[in-house]
Amino acid sequence: MPDTQNTPLSRALQLASRVDAIEPFRVMEMVKQAAAMRRAGIDVISMSVGEPDFTAPDMVAEAAVEAIRGGATQYTESLGLPALREAISGHYQRFYGLDIDPRRIVVTAGASAGLLLACAALVAEGDEVLMPDPCYPCNRHFVSAFGGKPVLLYSSAAERYQLTAAHLAEHWNNRSRGVLVASPSNPTGTSMTVPQARELLGAVRARGGFAIVDEIYQGLSYDGKPVSALALDDSVITVNSFSKYFNMTGWRLGWLVVPDALVPVFEKLAQNLFICAPTIAQHAALACFGDDALAIFEARRLEFQRRRDFLVPALRELGFGVPVMPDGAFYVYADITALPHRHANDSTAFAKAVLEEAHVAIVPGDDFGFAAPARHVRFSYATQYERIEEAVQRLARLLGK
Structure with missing residues (x-):
């Protein structure tokens, strides 16, 4: 290095x-x-x-052009365009059968900004955050950037390379603050099973910790219908993105779903840290949810x-x-x-x-x-x-x- x-x-x-x-x-x-x-x-x-x-498909690109030509290029609300938050809420209902209040959706400048907001809100100096090993490298660096200590715990193929409740039972201590996991995961492409996720989230909740679940690849699931962590525990913070399933990597657009009580906290942080997600990308993303x-x-x-x-x-x-x-x-x-x-x-x-x-x-x-x-x-x-x-x-x- x-x-x-x-x-x-x-x-x-x-x-x-x-x-x-x-x-x-x-x-x-x-x-x-x-x-x-x-x-x-x-x-x-x-x-x-x-x-x-x-x-991005043609209709998404065309929506961006229309936004530019129409002058829709100024700041949006820090939580995101209301219409986009509504559309994301509708997407959860349509694909996962989940009733997510649009108020709980925070549109961010990519999933990375969402993870930074979550760590800014939840990680204090010296806090330990548990995550699987292997995992996406930037996740541990997000924790470090806010003074926390990422604790990577070896996760085997038998555990689908995922963090488990057994990891918490062995490694949770008085400095442990929460977990940061991804399902499906980078680099392994593996997801937590529903029982595995339910046990892990229950173990976190029993210890009074937080759970941040990165679901940016969940739209790209192949072996059965995926289940969001939001269906298992309403207190989790999930991270998602328009980059992977929606093929919009360079548009820098993502979102969080946060507990209702934390919405004002995330709004305050978003206002100060990046004002809002890219406006043109937000207008373009509305076109992602049409049938075509x-x-x-x-x-x-x-x-x-x-x-x-x-x-x-x-x-x-x-x-x-x-x-x-x-x-x-x-x-x-x-x-x-x-x-x-x-x-x-x-x-x-x-x-x-x-x-x-x-x-x-x-x-x-x-x-x-x-x-x-x-x-x-x-x-x-x-x-x-x-x-x-x-x-x-x-x-x-x-x-x-």
Whole structure:
């Protein structure tokens, strides 16, 4: 990790200690290297970035243009456009059978801003927040940014790589404040089962803690109808996004559902920290909930499932360990230790070899925690099916299969 305290600028300006608690996002380094290879004329297949290869449908783009032409570009209310909060509420009713008061919905500048708001509201200096290992790296950095201590607890394939009530029974102490989990998860693509989630949330509630549940990939679920944590415990804070299921990553738009009593707290924080989410993106997002748009999103979800159903067996055939089938998102978290390769015990070196020799960009496990990251790599299947087929062929050649 770079020594941020020993640069010319940092010697002149004393940086906050939190800067050193936040590690580089290594996946972006892999992205930069792959981009440099492409500029040099090398055909690199990207299976690294967690970004849909689909973009916003035409009706969403047109709604944005109409907003610009109509002058709807000024600040909205800090909690979001009332019409959008109503539309999101209707989405919960339509897809999950949940009656969520629009008042409880906080529109944010992406899910990241939602997680920052939640941590700003709930995490005090020295508070411990429990989360599974492996998990999305930025989640622990959100906690650190507000003086909290992320506590990553090894979560096995048998536990679907998820935090459990048993983890709390063993590790909760007088400094523990709450949990931050994701279902489906990045990097594993696995969700909590309903009994697992119910037990975990019950254990948190029994201890007087908070639960933040990241559900940004829940729209991309493949093996049965997903169940929101809101259906199990009305006191949880859920995070969602227009980036993944709705294919609007660069529009920077997400939302929270918070307990009614906390709405004024989140409104105050939102007013001060970012005023409002991007206005044009909010107007565009209204078009996501029409029947034609939803039909497009559903077709794209099924395409992601088709890719998963090809990729996971193909990786297993090559010798990658995938002990639990990912049921959501667009990731496969694979063990490399049984592979016939010189770097089968070093995921960083292995990912570099795959990029430089097979011209396929994947991500080493280092970003995602401390539980055997050298054993694991993450594949993203957010790229065209035919490119995934070609990537498997290149891996087969690399591994002598």
